[in-house]
Amino acid sequence: MSTDYDIIIAGGGPAGSTAAAYLAKAGLSVAVFEGEHFPREHVGESLVPSTTRVLLETGAMEKVDKAGFPRKYGAAWTSQETRKVAADEFSKLAHEFGAAVIEFSERDQAGVDRDYTYHVDRGRFDLILLEHAESLGAKVSQGTRVLNVDFDDPDRVTVACRNDSGQFNVTGRMFVDATGRQTMLGRQLRVKVPDPVFDQYAIHTWFEGLDRQALTSNPEKTDYIYIHFLPINDTWVWQIPITDTITSVGVVTQKHRFTEANADRDAFFWDFMGSRPDLAEALRKAEQVRPFKVEGDYSYAMRQICGDRFLMIGDAARFVDPIFSSGVSVALASARLASHDIIAACEAGDFSQERFRTYEANQRNGVRNWYEFISVYYRLNVLFTTFVQDPEHRLDVIRLLQGDLFDEGEPEVLRVMKETVAAVENDPTHLWHPYLGTLRAPTAAPSF
Amino acid sequence: MSADEISEKIGSYIRERFLDGDLNRELEETSPLLEWGVLNSMNTALLLMFIRDELGVAVPPKGINAGNFRDIRSITQMVIELGRPQQATVAGRD
Numbered sequence: 444m445s446t447d448y449d450i451i452i453a454g455g456g457p458a459g460s461t462a463a464a465y466l467a468k469a470g471l472s473v474a475v476f477e478g479e480h481f482p483r484e485h486v487g488e489s490l491v492p493s494t495t496r497v498l499l500e501t502g503a504m505e506k507v508d509k510a511g512f513p514r515k516y517g518a519a520w521t522s523q524e525t526r527k528v529a530a531d532e533f534s535k536l537a538h539e540f541g542a543a544v545i546e547f548s549e550r551d552q553a554g555v556d557r558d559y560t561y562h563v564d565r566g567r568f569d570l571i572l573l574e575h576a577e578s579l580g581a582k583v584s585q586g587t588r589v590l591n592v593d594f595d596d597p598d599r600v601t602v603a604c605r606n607d608s609g610q611f612n613v614t615g616r617m618f619v620d621a622t623g624r625q626t627m628l629g630r631q632l633r634v635k636v637p638d639p640v641f642d643q644y645a646i647h648t649w650f651e652g653l654d655r656q657a658l659t660s661n662p663e664k665t666d667y668i669y670i671h672f673l674p675i676n677d678t679w680v681w682q683i684p685i686t687d688t689i690t691s692v693g694v695v696t697q698k699h700r701f702t703e704a705n706a707d708r709d710a711f712f713w714d715f716m717g718s719r720p721d722l723a724e725a726l727r728k729a730e731q732v733r734p735f736k737v738e739g740d741y742s743y744a745m746r747q748i749c750g751d752r753f754l755m756i757g758d759a760a761r762f763v764d765p766i767f768s769s770g771v772s773v774a775l776a777s778a779r780l781a782s783h784d785i786i787a788a789c790e791a792g793d794f795s796q797e798r799f800r801t802y803e804a805n806q807r808n809g810v811r812n813w814y815e816f817i818s819v820y821y822r823l824n825v826l827f828t829t830f831v832q833d834p835e836h837r838l839d840v841i842r843l844l845q846g847d848l849f850d851e852g853e854p855e856v857l858r859v860m861k862e863t864v865a866a867v868e869n870d871p872t873h874l875w876h877p878y879l880g881t882l883r884a885p886t887a888a889p890s891f
Numbered sequence: 892m893s894a895d896e897i898s899e900k901i902g903s904y905i906r907e908r909f910l911d912g913d914l915n916r917e918l919e920e921t922s923p924l925l926e927w928g929v930l931n932s933m934n935t936a937l938l939l940m941f942i943r944d945e946l947g948v949a950v951p952p953k954g955i956n957a958g959n960f961r962d963i964r965s966i967t968q969m970v971i972e973l974g975r976p977q978q979a980t981v982a983g984r985d
Contacts, residue, residue: 825932829952863952872957874925874935 451615453589458757458774459621463576464501465782478588482566493846496554517546641742647693653729749799809849
């Protein structure tokens with residue numbers, strides 16, 4: 444039975460455009476329907492190095508390189524305490540709560556040809572990837588929203604779309620949901636499950652002229668991503684360079700804190716920032732160039748991420764929390780894994796769920812590893828910083844931070860971290876016991 | 892290194908880095924470091940690094956508890972036990 448396309452993808456963000464690139468390169472006919480008109484603003488501006496392998500494979504890297512995004516060589520975590528320490532003691536005190544610095548160059552990665560990744564203006568970055576997919580032959584329609592997918596016909600999918608001209612149907616051999624946190628298909632199929640533990644909330648904006656040097660004890664590392672800990676449980680601030688002069692800043696906290704504060708966005712942001720006077724002072728001197736934007740209800744999983752003639756990738760399959768900049772890397776890794784199975788399914792002419800089991804297993808494993816890493820981090824910050832500083836574990840932690848956690852079951856370092864958290868939880872005399880966070884994720888996480 | 896030498900090194904470090912005035916003069920092997928508030932989070936981290944770098948002993952995360960860090964004597968005892976070939980006992984001490 445003939446269809447309009449081989450593959451129909453809803454969503455033109457990094458997951459959708461990357462899948463489209465892989466599939467178009469393999470000679471399949473691909474349609475991408477994107478609801479917005481690019482460029483559009485999007486949160487999730489810092490990448491991790493595992494994205495490099497995917498961008499090289501799709502061929503988009505050359506275009507990304509030319510865009511002049513700030514290079515990201517590493518990541519740094521600060522807390523109020525460390526700022527009081529003389530600079531020559533900083534490296535020693537990386538052992539202290541909330542303070543750590545890592546460089547990606549410390550560990551080589553398969554398929555990655557450089558020791559940096561990028562911080563990106565997602566408006567521009569996502570447009571580059573989408574246009575790249577188009578240049579490879581994908582049919583891209585912006586301003587076109589996917590409303591519904593009809594799976595009744597066993598031989599094809601019928602996708603209902605709407606744009607400015609009205610509603611229309613297209614048919615394909617299978618459907619890929621890459622609609623991000625809209626989770627279009629997850630909602631249609633009613634398989635979306637809110638995370639039982641994480642209910643985080645982010646409020647963010649861009650600042651012009653922020654003195655990044657004032658916020659670090661190492662002036663050579665101003666282009667790192669900074670995670671600044673606030674002296675409030677489970678609350679932190681991201682600082683991401685977007686251009687030479689523009690810096691993205693966001694506060695992440697538990698949603699109930701925002702609800703209880705009963706304040707507007709501006710007041711809430713500045714009130715929380717005031718708990719770190721050094722940060723607040725530097726931000727006051729800079730100019731806010733975008734209105735505050737909020738993100739909430741973003742921690743969820745899906746009971747099902749693939750089935751006959753469909754699968755979900757990127758945020759459309761699962762999202763947890765932005766702490767380790769995992770969003771775009773999960774999008775790209777899942778697009779890569781999914782494309783592999785989709786191409787094989789096309790060759791076999793069989794689009795049954797069984798065909799996507801490899802994708803499902805790898806995707807669930809990778810995201811579960813991210814989830815557990817994030818959970819351990821929130822539960823006991825000091826453990827993370829201690830492991831970063833410990834020569835025995837440092838490279839294994841950097842490997843997680845680089846985004847290399849889709850390949851094997853459970854990385855050994857994660858197992859040891861979880862075991863240590865349990866030991867601290869069970870020993871009230873442990874000197875770290877008072878520092879346990881309020882989120883107890885590992886036991887309550889969805890098991891799929 | 893004998894127990895006395897280890898105890899002396901740890902005592903000197905705590906005196907030099909964390910104490911001044913009266914407490915400095917009063918510090919003994921059995922002074923309750925946690926009760927005194929000497930071993931706050933920052934100082935504990937510094938002391939762990941001192942033990943690792945100067946005494947050659949890595950304290951496993953599970954061993955960072957009140958039993959091991961009560962006073963100079965207990966810290967010394969822990970360092971000695973961790974320095975022995977069979978290191979398992981103190982590490983898991985609750």
